[in-house]
Amino acid sequence: MSRSAERAPRGRPGAWGRAWGRAWGRSVRRAWGRRRAVPGRVLRQVHGCLRVASAASAASAARVAAIAAAALTALAILSATPAASEPLGLGRPATPAEIAAWDIDVRPDGQGLPPGAGSVAEGEALFNEVCAACHGDFGEGLGLYPALAGGEGTLTTEIGRPVKSIGSFVPYLSTIFDFVRRAKPFGDAQSYSDDEVYALVAYLLYLNDLVDEDFTLSRENFTAIRLPNEAGFFPDDRARSELPAFSAPPCMADCREEVGVVSRGISEVTPEN
Numbered sequence: 001m002s003r004s005a006e007r008a009p010r011g012r013p014g015a016w017g018r019a020w021g022r023a024w025g026r027s028v029r030r031a032w033g034r035r036r037a038v039p040g041r042v043l044r045q046v047h048g049c050l051r052v053a054s055a056a057s058a059a060s061a062a063r064v065a066a067i068a069a070a071a072l073t074a075l076a077i078l079s080a081t082p083a084a085s086e087p088l089g090l091g092r093p094a095t096p097a098e099i100a101a102w103d104i105d106v107r108p109d110g111q112g113l114p115p116g117a118g119s120v121a122e123g124e125a126l127f128n129e130v131c132a133a134c135h136g137d138f139g140e141g142l143g144l145y146p147a148l149a150g151g152e153g154t155l156t157t158e159i160g161r162p163v164k165s166i167g168s169f170v171p172y173l174s175t176i177f178d179f180v181r182r183a184k185p186f187g188d189a190q191s192y193s194d195d196e197v198y199a200l201v202a203y204l205l206y207l208n209d210l211v212d213e214d215f216t217l218s219r220e221n222f223t224a225i226r227l228p229n230e231a232g233f234f235p236d237d238r239a240r241s242e243l244p245a246f247s248a249p250p251c252m253a254d255c256r257e258e259v260g261v262v263s264r265g266i267s268e269v270t271p272e273n
C-alpha cells in the first residue's frame with residue numbers, strides 16, 4: 001500500500017498547547033504594557049529568555065523581575081506538562097500496513113528477505129533496459145555514476161581513488177539487495193517486484209564473476225553467497241593493533257646524533273647544504 005495513502009488530520013492544539021499559549025500571551029502583554037510606559041528603555045523578549053538593556057534603575061529591575069516571573073510561570077507550565085497522563089492530541093498510531101511498507105531492511109544473516117527468486121538472464125534484461133544507461137553495460141560505471149563491478153585489489157593499490165564495487169568493496173550481499181529494493185530504479189524507487197530485485201542482484205553477482213550465467217538467486221540460497229571483501233570489515237581493533245606502537249614515551253632530547261637533509265622538495269627550494 002502507498003505510504004502516503006493515509007495522513008493524520010491536522011490537529012488543533014492540544015490542551016497543554018492552549019495553556020502554554022495563554023500563559024505566554026499574558027506574559028508578553030504584561031511586559032509590553034510596561035515597556036511602553038517607560039520610553040527609552042529597551043526590553044526585548046525572546047521565547048523563554050529575556051534580553052534586557054539599560055536596566056539600571058530600581059524600577060526597571062522590578063519590571064525585569066516581573067517579566068522573568070511571568071516567563072518562568074509559562075516555562076513551568078511547559079515543563080510540568082504531564083507527558084504520560086495527558087495525551088497531546090497529536091498524530092495517530094501507525095497502521096500495520098504503514099509499518100510493513102517502511103520495514104524493508106535486509107540483514108547480512110538474511111533476516112528480512114522476502115520470498116522470491118530471479119535468474120541472471122532475467123536480471124540482464126532488466127539491467128540493460130534501465131541500469132546500463134548510468135552504470136555501463138558491464139557495470140563498469142559511466143561518468144560520475146558508480147561502478148558496480150570490477151576494481152578488485154584497488155582498495156590497496158589505488159590509494160585515494162579505489163574502485164569500490166560489489167566485488168571489490170561491499171562486505172555483504174544484503175547491502176546490495178536492500179539498496180536495489182529500496183532505491184532503484186533511480187527516480188522510480190520501490191517499483192520492482194521482489195523477484196525482479198532477486199534477478200537484478202543475481203545479474204550484479206554475474207557481472208562481478210561471482211556466479212555463473214545459469215545462476216538463480218533466491219531467499220533460500222542468498223546467505224550462501226559471500227562477497228570477496230567481507231573480511232575487510234571488522235570491529236575497530238586499533239586499541240590493540242596500533243595504539244601500543246604510538247604509546248611509547250616519545251624521545252624529547254638528543255634523539256639523533258647527526259642532523260642532515262634527508263630529502264629535497266621538488267620545487268628545489270631546499271638549500272644545497
Ligand code: HEC
Binds near residue numbers: 166176
Ligand atoms: C539515472 C542514473 C542511474 C540509474 C538508471 C541507475 N542507477 Fe544505480 N546508482 C546511481 C547513482 C548516482 C548511485 C550512487 C548513489 C549514492 O551513492 O547515493 C547509484 C548506486 C547504485 C548502487 C550502489 C552502489 C554502491 O557501491 O553503493 C547499486 C547497487 C545500484 N546503483 C544499482 C542499480 C541498478 C540495479 C539499477 C537498475 C535497476 C540502477 N542502479 C540504475 C545512478 C543510477
